[in-house]
Amino acid sequence: MSALILIELNGSEVNASSRAAITAASQLSDSIDALVLTNDSSNSESVSKLAGINSVKMIVDDALEHANVEVASKLIAEAMSGYKYLVSGSSTYSKNILPRVGALLDVQPISDVCEIKSNNTFVRPLYAGNIMATVESSDEIIIMTVRATAFEHSGDGGSAKVEALSSTIPESNSTFISLQESQSERPELTTAARIVSGGRGLGSKENFALIEQLADKLDAAVGASRAAVDAGFISNDYQVGQTGKVVAPQLYLAVGISGAIQHLAGMKDSQVIVVINNDPDAPMSRMADLVWQTDLFVALKELNEYQI
Amino acid sequence: MKIIIPIKRVLDPYTQARVNKQTEQVDLANAKMAMNPFCEIAVEEALTLKESGAASETIAVSIGTDKTVDTLRTALAMGVDRAIFIKTESELDLQPLHIGKILANIIRREEAELIIMGKQAVDNDNNQTGQILSGLLDYSLGTFISKFELSADASSVEVSREIDSGIEIRKLNLPAIVTVDLRLNEPRYASLPNIMKARSKPLETIELDSLGIDTSPRIKVISVVESGTKDRASKQISSAEELFSELNQMGVL
Numbered sequence: 001m002s003a004l005i006l007i008e009l010n011g012s013e014v015n016a017s018s019r020a021a022i023t024a025a026s027q028l029s030d031s032i033d034a035l036v037l038t039n040d041s042s043n044s045e046s047v048s049k050l051a052g053i054n055s056v057k058m059i060v061d062d063a064l065e066h067a068n069v070e071v072a073s074k075l076i077a078e079a080m081s082g083y084k085y086l087v088s089g090s091s092t093y094s095k096n097i098l099p100r101v102g103a104l105l106d107v108q109p110i111s112d113v114c115e116i117k118s119n120n121t122f123v124r125p126l127y128a129g130n131i132m133a134t135v136e137s138s139d140e141i142i143i144m145t146v147r148a149t150a151f152e153h154s155g156d157g158g159s160a161k162v163e164a165l166s167s168t169i170p171e172s173n174s175t176f177i178s179l180q181e182s183q184s185e186r187p188e189l190t191t192a193a194r195i196v197s198g199g200r201g202l203g204s205k206e207n208f209a210l211i212e213q214l215a216d217k218l219d220a221a222v223g224a225s226r227a228a229v230d231a232g233f234i235s236n237d238y239q240v241g242q243t244g245k246v247v248a249p250q251l252y253l254a255v256g257i258s259g260a261i262q263h264l265a266g267m268k269d270s271q272v273i274v275v276i277n278n279d280p281d282a283p284m285s286r287m288a289d290l291v292w293q294t295d296l297f298v299a300l301k302e303l304n305e306y307q308i
Numbered sequence: 309m310k311i312i313i314p315i316k317r318v319l320d321p322y323t324q325a326r327v328n329k330q331t332e333q334v335d336l337a338n339a340k341m342a343m344n345p346f347c348e349i350a351v352e353e354a355l356t357l358k359e360s361g362a363a364s365e366t367i368a369v370s371i372g373t374d375k376t377v378d379t380l381r382t383a384l385a386m387g388v389d390r391a392i393f394i395k396t397e398s399e400l401d402l403q404p405l406h407i408g409k410i411l412a413n414i415i416r417r418e419e420a421e422l423i424i425m426g427k428q429a430v431d432n433d434n435n436q437t438g439q440i441l442s443g444l445l446d447y448s449l450g451t452f453i454s455k456f457e458l459s460a461d462a463s464s465v466e467v468s469r470e471i472d473s474g475i476e477i478r479k480l481n482l483p484a485i486v487t488v489d490l491r492l493n494e495p496r497y498a499s500l501p502n503i504m505k506a507r508s509k510p511l512e513t514i515e516l517d518s519l520g521i522d523t524s525p526r527i528k529v530i531s532v533v534e535s536g537t538k539d540r541a542s543k544q545i546s547s548a549e550e551l552f553s554e555l556n557q558m559g560v561l
């Protein structure tokens with residue numbers, strides 16, 4: 001009953017959600033292999049060091065630099081021969097590819113697994129996380145993505161052998177044009193210990209810089225509500241929520257965010273929640289550990305000037 | 309070019325989902341229902357293409373019990389040309405793989421070249437159906453799109469995809485499936501005259517059973533529990549000094 005992990009790379013580094021996938025798979029199987037699709041064979045290095053991996057299967061081809069879903073899904077479906085489980089982190093990378101693999105293998109995939117109950121029974125969120133469902137799969141092969149906030153991130157310490165798969169790269173009907181990557185020196189949102197998040201209340205892109213300033217002071221990542229992203233205060237990859245990123249930091253500081261259920265879906269498991277809002281009835285305040293009911297500009301000025 | 313827009317009727321996204329104590333299922337019997345917000349965005353995009361002259365026909369498809377017709381009528385009132393209703397006898401637990409197979413059947417029959425649909429439905433939050441459908445049909449796929457541009461000769465589309473690291477731009481040859489994200493457009497409201505007009509627009513009903521698709525569940529829901537946000541103690545503070553001292557005590561700085 002062996003498991004295959006689809007590894008997502010950020011440059012040459014293994015994505016944190018892939019590490020969560022290894023932890024989840026270790027609850028299902030004692031024989032775990034990693035699959036990497038890449039254009040650069042030197043990327044095997046970081047993967048072979050992962051703890052808990054038997055062997056690393058690599059498919060290396062220039063066409064795999066920007067994972068083309070039509071190609072990737074066919075290659076993964078082929079590589080699944082002999083495996084019972086295909087596990088990956090809940091990232092846009094895996095959410096894009098895994099369901100298409102499911103279609104090719106006639107398997108109903110399971111999204112956003114938060115807990116493993118048995119070898120075919122899992123807990124996953126519905127309705128923006130307001131409902132948790134326990135679901136049982138009757139498929140021969142089980143394909144799933146797992147929430148990076150729900151499983152520990154497995155570390156390094158292994159020395160798995162690397163095997164290059166000699167797959168034929170299929171024709172593709174789509175082409176990569178460009179990637180506009182957000183560059184930031186700050187901690188990565190989904191793995192940060194602290195997050196300062198801003199909402200519509202900030203009013204403008206210029207004012208949103210106050211959030212960034214506070215984040216730097218606290219060595220925190222920056223987050224945002226959908227309203228802040230829609231208004232162009234900050235780019236889409238900072239959105240926290242049902243349709244953005246799911247986070248569970250030690251500290252989540254929400255400034256000028258009302259607390260719609262779609263936003264709460266992405267941050268309600270944060271350890272300590274602090275709310276700065278001038279509306280005493282903002283739903284966000286009810287789930288806060290600390291509430292500072294004031295004009296956010298007054299609070300941000302004071303916080304940014306405060307000598308820690 | 310024909311555009312098919314698969315749409316779903318869901319619990320109103322601003323309503324809190326509740327578990328019914330008797331049925332031990334999510335209570336939808338008396339709940340406010342609506343078109344999945346992502347589907348509204350898909351409808352809007354298809355209508356814009358039709359209005360620009362790029363599309364010949366827009367067709368909304370939905371699967372469910374009789375109440376699903378309301379949602380199709382909403383799409384017609386927004387401006388879609390016609391609707392296909394796949395009728396189920398009871399509330400079946402249809403999963404994305406089933407939905408994909410049903411839609412693939414309709415898309416083959418209609419010979420549609422472009423499918424625009426929501427990236428996820430806000431009830432089950434699976435984020436799978438478009439991807440599965442693309443695999444079944446071997447169409448090219450663009451997920452999570454926030455920008456869409458059809459080429460002048462209508463043979464391809466350029467899409468911007470909202471991904472974890474930023475925005476990816478790809479070119480997809482048709483036939484293609486795109487799944488839309490929130491920032492693609494602002495869906496229109498149906499005007500009263502259009503709601504009236506929608507009543508006489510064509511709506512074809514197809515019995516699910518007549519399609520001969522195996523819909524036996526692959527995944528069984530064993531139980532559902534409410535896990536909404538829990539209220540916390542919410543201590544009031546009123547200065548930066550107080551905040552930092554609290555956070556220090558909690559050990560999160």
Ligand SMILES: Cc1cc2nc3c(=O)[nH]c(=O)nc-3n(C[C@H](O)[C@H](O)[C@H](O)COP(=O)(O)OP(=O)(O)OC[C@H]3O[C@@H](n4cnc5c(N)ncnc54)[C@H](O)[C@@H]3O)c2cc1C
Pocket residue numbers: 198199200201202224225226227228239240241242243244245255256257258259260261262263266276277278279282294295296297321345346430
């Ligand atoms: C399908 C769907 C998916 C969605 N997905 C997401 C998602 O992933 N993430 C997400 O965040 N949202 C999502 N939303 C949107 C969500 O419903 C809310 O509209 C959004 O979260 C609101 O953002 P906000 O709190 O910044 O703005 P608002 O709700 O407008 O709140 C602004 C807050 O700022 C406060 N404020 C204003 N000025 C000041 C001031 N000077 N001082 C102090 N406080 C001030 C106000 O009191 C208010 O509480 C989704 C919606 C739908 C329909």
